Amino acid sequence: MIKPWFIPLEDVISFPYTVYAHTRAGKDRETLQEHTKLCESYLTKILSERNIEQPFLxxxxMFGLDSEEKSLELYFEMLFQVITFHDVGKINPCFQSDKMGNADPKEFAIQGLKGSAHSLLSAVIYLNHFMQKINSIEISKLQKRQLSIFCLINGFVISRHHSNLGSIKEFLVKFSDNGDVGTILQGMTLKHDFMKDPIYNMIGGLYLKKWKNFRENLNEEGSIAVYTYTRFLYSLLVSCDYYATSEYGNGVSVNAFGNDSEIYKFAESYEGTDLLKGIREYETGVSQPKGINKLRCDIFLEAEKSLRSNLDKNIYFLEAPTGSGKSNVSMNLSFQLLKAGLQKIYYVYPFNTLVDQNLETLKDIFGKDSAIFNKIAVLNSNTPIKQEIRHKDESEGEDEIYTQALLDRQFLNYPFVLTTHVSLFETMFGDERESAFGFSQLQDSIVVLDEIQSYKNKIWSEIITFLKIFASLLNMKIIIMSATLPDLSYLTSNSVGVAKLLQNRDRYFTNPQFKSRVNISYELLGQEINLEMLADYIAGQDIKKNKIAVEFIKKSRAYEFADMLAEDERITAPIYFISGDDNRVDRAERLKIIKENSEKGLILIATQVIEAGVDIDMDIGYKDISKLDSEEQFLGRINRSCKRSGKVYFFNLDDASRIYSDGDYRMNKELTLVNEDMQLILNNKDFSPYYNTVMEHLKESYNCSYNDDENLKKFFNALVGGLDFTSTAKRMKLIEDSDWDMPIYLARDLIVDGEKISGMEVWEEYKKLLKDQMMPYAKKQVCLSNVRSKLNYFIYQIKKTSTIEFNDMIGELHCISNGERYFKEGRLDKKSLEEGGSMFLDM
Structure with a gap:
């Protein structure tokens, strides 16, 4: 650990009067010095628990700043003083007068500042101090140029610590001839004389020129390093600032920052399960499992052995057949990495459904030991803020408990996290202030990414490039797993730091236990099929014994077919429906029925939501074709247990290229099952020719494009290395916002875990909380998270062109009090909604 040192504010600033940082009713005002020292103490605490100096080192x-001892010392001094200087701009007389009620300041305006603003002034004072120090130190010109760049970045971070990250260019423009900084410096020199340092010449566009010259010489690795430095430092600054402000306001002292000295107990508990004992007995020759269980054990042990042989790598690819127990394998790999010194675990899934499903799996494993299980936190919109993550001090009051819970959630202070790809990408790339709060928590972590190929391949190159360099700089180990896993390292300049955990994947994929688990029929592809014909085919099956899944790529088509079968006298088996419209309670209940009903026939009609990892085991499947990846994922829902025989019929009803509107190259006709070559690939389970074609196209499209919005090198150089966080966030967004939909709240009564929940009562509780101006902030945010998790049971998306009548509205959320009339037999009744003037989105 590098011990931090801090400059006394009095050595930099003259204090002609008492300067306050915060005020709160019922408490003495907090001075700037008091707040600063508290922030500094939090940085020291975080350094003592986590090796946060390592990424910066x-x-x-990378930039040669370790070649001269004085350079490295000043580099860390500047880094630590970001904490010291971040609020020094609160000397602004307008801030003191308007925000702190301080009557001492005699002058009330500093030209160039907007009223009581202070962050830009803090950055100016910081730069004024350290640019002079850089110029006076005896080091080479190259070292001075590099240090001045990091000094600029530090100033930018200070200037944004109360706002979204935006772009550094917006900050540097303020230093031009006509920018705000020159006016600020002149005003301070003439009127206020706060700064003890002489005024350093910062204007004239010099900083913009320095930054441009630096940025233009960055490669991809350098660009992401600068991006990582900035985001990591920003995360640390706002963490220390928040912790210190909360301690002043609520008396809550934070002493735990996400690491857990007993996280090794996850591995100990896991090894004690019957499943692991059985695998270890097989490993030592004590027992001999049969059939598919033997293959699962082999995959488990080969992946474990390969990991141990490649601990120097950072990215691990786990490509294993559907039904081979990838979740179990990845869990073991995570715990093995804990033994190697990693500190945190993130399990990341495409959908909230899978987060909930895997939480249940973890509950089965660790639920008997509440001390271990309570360390697991779920981060998504469906789950309230966790309050039992740590041991409660009996002396703590209600406010302290709520404050700690909120801080833990905001800054991801958990040792074991389950979340979604969207949530993780917000932490890595979102430009909103709150998005970056938890970025520093990625250090020393294990990240398991499930089904990453589910998202648009337009940004596969960006994803793998970021992940490789994040992992290297932040000491992360990333496990990417799927049954259809492209070798994403092909899209980067080299495969250094990457390991495949199953060297001979064909040994498993071509084994009859997996390859022949499902018989595939393409007979319907040659026909112009319609829903009536599809109903005839299903009616011809033995529906009394078989569980049949039918997947459509268009949501409205699934609704239409479900209504058709419900009226078909030939269909005597129960019909279940799952789509993106379902709330998690209804979906979980249907999945439970389907999973537990192993003997009787049933029909499941669904959209793509069942593809990735949903734990159902059907006998017969029908699927409208889309991406080849999706076809294999669907096959994974059929004969999953390998106890019977399974069959899947593919048909071509709707044009998938019109559904997937993100320009995904995989939707080109020659890469779908319309092409017999793709049928052969799916049959043989060798997806490399398919992915090679896709990735060649991606490489070519990026390299041939000279458009800044498309060209990969320009993206990393101009936007990522240029610290344009807004544009980077836009490019790396996994799911685009729709301009055509609106949320609607269908209030009705539900039974959740045996408890009756009234949709209107939840709605009224939400309104009451929003209006409550007296409740302490932390308590309000925790309570709102509890209510919002219940709100999600009743929220659906409809087209903005809807003319449906509603009873109440909060923001853009429209409430219908008698929502039950839009449901039939527990399923959303789309027809009645249409008759009411509303059309649901196709997904």
Missing amino acids: KIAR
Whole structure:
């Protein structure tokens, strides 16, 4: 650990009067010095628990700042003083007068500042101090140029610590001839004389020129290193600032920052399960499992052995057949990495459904030991803020408990996290202030990414490039797993730091236990099929014994077919429906029925939501074709247990290229099952020719495009290395916002875990909380998270062109009090909604 040191504010600033940082009713005002020292103490605490200096040291070495001892010392001094200087701009007389009620300041305006603003002034004072120090130190010109760049970045971070990250260019423009900084410096020199340092010449566009010259010489690795440095430092600054402000306001002292000295107990508990004992007995020759269980054990042990042989790598690819127990394998790999010194675990899934499903799996494993299970936190919109993550001090009051819970959630202070790809990408790339709060928590972590190929392949190159360099700088180990896994390292300049955990994947994929688990029929592809014909085919099956899944790529088509079968006298088996419209309670209940009903026949009609990892085991499947990846995922829902025989019929009803509107190259006709070559690939389970074609196209499209919005090198150089966080966030967004939909709240009564929940009562509780101006902030946010998790049971998306009548509205959320009339037999009745003037989105 590098011990931080801090400059006394009095050595930099003259204090002609008492300067306050915060005020709160019923408490003495907090001085700037008091707040600063508290922030500094939090940085010291975080440094003592987590080796946060390591990423900064790696980046310093990348830019040669370790070649001279004085350079490295000043590099860390500037880094630590970001905490010291971040609020020094609160000397602004307008801030003191308007925000702190301080009557001492005699002058009330500093030209160039907007009223009581202080962050830009803090950055100016910081730069004024350290640019002079850089110029006076005896080091080479190259070292001075590099240090001045990091000094600029630090100033930018200070200037944004109360706002979204935006772009550094917006900050540097303020230093031009006509920018705000020159006016600020002139005003301070003439009127206020706060700064003890002489005024350093910062204007004239020099900083913009320096930044442009630096940025233009960055490669991809350097660009992401600068991006990582900035985001990591921003995360640390706002963490220390928040912790200190909360301690002043609520008396809550934070002493745990996400690491857990007993996280090794996850591995100990896991090894004690019957499943692991059985695998270890097989490993030592004590027992001999049969059939598919033997293959699962082999995959488990080969992946474990391969991991141990490649601990120097950062990215691990786990490509294993559907039904081979990838979740179990990845869990073991995570715990093995804990033994190697990693500190945190993130399990990341495409959908909230899978987060909930895997939480249940973890509950089965660790639920008997509440001390271990309570360390697991779920981060998504469906789950309230966790309050039992740590041991409660009996002396704590209600406010302290709520404050700690909120801080833990905002800054991801958990040792074991389950979340979604969208949530993780917000932490990595979102430009909103709250998005970056938890970025520093990625250090020393294990990240398991499930089904990453589910998202648009337009940004596969960006994803793998970021992940490789994040992992290297932040000491992360990333496990990427799927049954259809492209070798994403092909899209980067090299495959250094990457390991495949199953060297001979064909040994498993071509084994009859997996390859022949499902018989595939393409007979319907040659026909112009319609819903009536599809109903005839299903009616011809033995529906009394078989569980049949039918997947459509268009949601409205699934609704239409479900209504058709419900009226078909030939269909005597129960019909279940699952789509993106379902709330998690209804979906979980249907999945439970389907999973537990192993003997009787049933029919499941669904959209793509059942593809990735949903734990159902059907006998017969019918699917409208889309991406080849999706076809294999669907096959994974058929004869999953390998106890019977399974069959899947593919048909071509709707044009998938019109459904997937993100320009995904995989939707080109020659890469779908219309092409017999793709049928052969799906039959043989060798997806490499398919992915090679896709990735060649991606490489070509990026390299041939000279448009800044498309060209990969320009993206990393101009936007990522240029610290344009807004544009980077836009490019790396996994799911685009729709301009055509609106949320609607269908209030009705539900039974959740045996408890009756009234949709209107939840709605009224939400309104009451929003209006409550007296409740302490932390308590209000925790209570709102509890209510919002219940709100999700009743929220659906409809087209904005809807003319449906509603009873109440909060923001853009429209409430219908008698929502039950839009449901039939527990399923959303789309027809009645249409008759009411509303059309649901196709997904």
